[in-house]
């Protein structure tokens with residue numbers, strides 16, 4: 001464990017604070033105050049610009065490269081929602097430092113921990129930078145959306161029909177464990193990036209690919225008829241069975257892609273149905289107990305406190321993508337708002353520790369701090385609270401100047417989506433027993449433990 005993390009932990013031990021972050025979910029100023037504290041908490045863990053650090057990266061170990069991409073995505077969202085420019089310089093420096101010589105977020109230094117999904121968490125930042133009008137990177141780097149396009153071309157090249165009729169593998173470096181695994185987050189990221197590039201550029205090629213990826217994911221059984229998204233499948237068995245673990249970020253990554261396509265295609269029924277269906281599928285990740293209505297939790301590991309460093313960050317991405325989906329699909333806004341307001345309140349109550357009382361625990365339904373801290377916990381709290389500003393302000397993502405997004409009259413919008421199931425019932429989302437070591441980001445990632453994975457699939 002690196003020193004900065006150690007310091008953070010010692011705040012926990014020696015400078016306990018009694019009150020949590022104050023949050024009134026109906027007050028813009030209160031939300032702004034809370035997000036400022038939470039963003040600062042994310043940056044307190046960053047050591048990339050200090051001696052011994054690497055620009056752009058939170059300390060590894062424990063944080064794999066992808067999570068730094070995820071964390072800058074949270075900071076990008078924070079800047080966009082609050083207009084607080086305090087971290088813009090440090091963010092620009094970070095996003096440029098990790099670009100790689102082909103300007104696609106594929107760098108040789110990080111090859112050992114770069115799969116298609118890892119790369120994608122940086123590409124999302126480039127896409128957001130384009131959509132939010134973040135200043136362009138300094139020459140010779142191209143514009144942000146060109147960087148996203150470069151990575152998209154990588155994915156097209158890596159789309160692999162040798163087995164399983166298509167799909168992206170998890171890893172693209174053959175020496176990394178996971179080269180034969182085809183997972184939902186990699187394919188979902190390719191899908192979402194295709195959708196966002198379609199909307200941003202107006203180029204039909206990206207729509208065609210988004211449809212192709214969706215069809216493969218659905219056809220191979222990684223998505224159920226009720227839009228549950230399963231972890232992945234293995235080309236060694238020609239993808240004839242899937243690992244059924246469900247993670248928050250998987251449903252989120254498809255949700256924002258579907259909502260973006262619904263928006264771009266002027267609410268064609270198929271993308272509206274998929275958007276509302278995916279939103280309904282997020283129900284599995286809310287209301288862990290009857291006393292915790294509408295609180296977001298990582299169902300596959302959280303109740304056992306068994307989430308790993310990667311998994312503790314996933315709630316951040318679901319919250320982010322639910323809110324950004326509601327911006328482009330206003331008919332889901334009420335339902336998303338209900339879920340995220342309750343969750344944000346819970347998250348704020350979990351942040352009581354550290355020098356500024358802004359260090360967050362992991363669980364949002366215990367009305368207090370559980371002393372399980374880290375970048376993922378901090379980022380999740382930041383993103384769920386920031387999402388309240390995103391929902392309320394609803395600034396449409398930008399496009400190239402020659403692209404027009406249809407804005408149908410309110411009367412022509414799809415019917416507002418309400419709760420689709422009894423949201424006070426205890427969630428029991430897993431179709432499989434709790435993880436026993438088979439969960440992807442838990443123990444298989446970089447651990448060389450994929451040998452025999454096929455036997456774990458059902």
Ligand SMILES: *[C@@H]1O[C@H](CO)[C@@H](O)[C@H](O)[C@H]1NC(C)=O
Nearest residue numbers: 025026027028031388389392
């Ligand atoms: C949301 O917007 C409304 C109308 O502009 C405003 O009155 C309200 O204070 C805002 N709420 C938040 C939480 O920003």
Ligand SMILES: *[C@@H]1O[C@H](CO)[C@@H](O)[C@H](O)[C@H]1NC(C)=O
Nearest residue numbers: 022027028029030031032033
């Ligand atoms: C926000 O923070 C400022 C500065 O600390 C404080 O004066 C103000 O009362 C806070 N507002 C709310 C609504 O919490």
Ligand SMILES: *[C@@H]1O[C@H](CO)[C@@H](O)[C@H](O)[C@H]1NC(C)=O
Nearest residue numbers: 043044046048049050087090
């Ligand atoms: C390093 O980053 C932190 C966190 O964003 C920031 O507060 C600090 O000013 C930066 N330091 C330098 C030397 O850039």
Ligand SMILES: *[C@@H]1O[C@H](CO)[C@@H](O)[C@H](O)[C@H]1NC(C)=O
Nearest residue numbers: 157158160161162163180235
């Ligand atoms: C496609 O998958 C096959 C089988 O795993 C592998 O040998 C090949 O290198 C892959 N092609 C690409 C472009 O990754």
Ligand SMILES: *[C@@H]1O[C@H](CO)[C@@H](O)[C@H](O)[C@H]1NC(C)=O
Nearest residue numbers: 163164165166219220238239
């Ligand atoms: C492998 O799976 C693909 C997709 O389901 C299927 O089209 C193909 O026929 C399968 N190949 C074999 C040899 O079973």
Ligand SMILES: *[C@@H]1O[C@H](CO)[C@@H](O)[C@H](O)[C@H]1NC(C)=O
Nearest residue numbers: 201202203204400401402403
């Ligand atoms: C919009 O302009 C870009 C160049 O800025 C061009 O590449 C693209 O083809 C144009 N798209 C449409 C839909 O006209």
Ligand SMILES: *[C@@H]1O[C@H](CO)[C@@H](O)[C@H](O)[C@H]1NC(C)=O
Nearest residue numbers: 149152153201203204205206
């Ligand atoms: C659309 O995007 C594809 C893939 O990047 C590209 O090959 C093609 O030239 C683009 N078409 C236009 C009109 O810009």
Ligand SMILES: *[C@@H]1O[C@H](CO)[C@@H](O)[C@H](O)[C@H]1NC(C)=O
Nearest residue numbers: 263266267327328396406407
């Ligand atoms: C697309 O999203 C924008 C931004 O919220 C919205 O104004 C517009 O009405 C949406 N268009 C459709 C077709 O939903």
Ligand SMILES: *[C@@H]1O[C@H](CO)[C@@H](O)[C@H](O)[C@H]1NC(C)=O
Nearest residue numbers: 289290291292365366367368
């Ligand atoms: C809610 O219920 C769960 C399970 O019974 C319990 O562990 C938890 O402490 C309760 N939370 C509160 C705030 O009472």
Ligand SMILES: *[C@@H]1O[C@H](CO)[C@@H](O)[C@H](O)[C@H]1NC(C)=O
Nearest residue numbers: 009010012013370371372373
């Ligand atoms: C909090 O967790 C840290 C790190 O695991 C541990 O060293 C410390 O003793 C814990 N503090 C309390 C009050 O349990």
Ligand SMILES: *[C@@H]1O[C@H](CO)[C@@H](O)[C@H](O)[C@H]1NC(C)=O
Nearest residue numbers: 266267405406407408409412
């Ligand atoms: C979008 O759909 C609405 C409602 O069906 C319709 O009134 C409008 O003309 C469409 N806009 C475009 C650009 O197709």
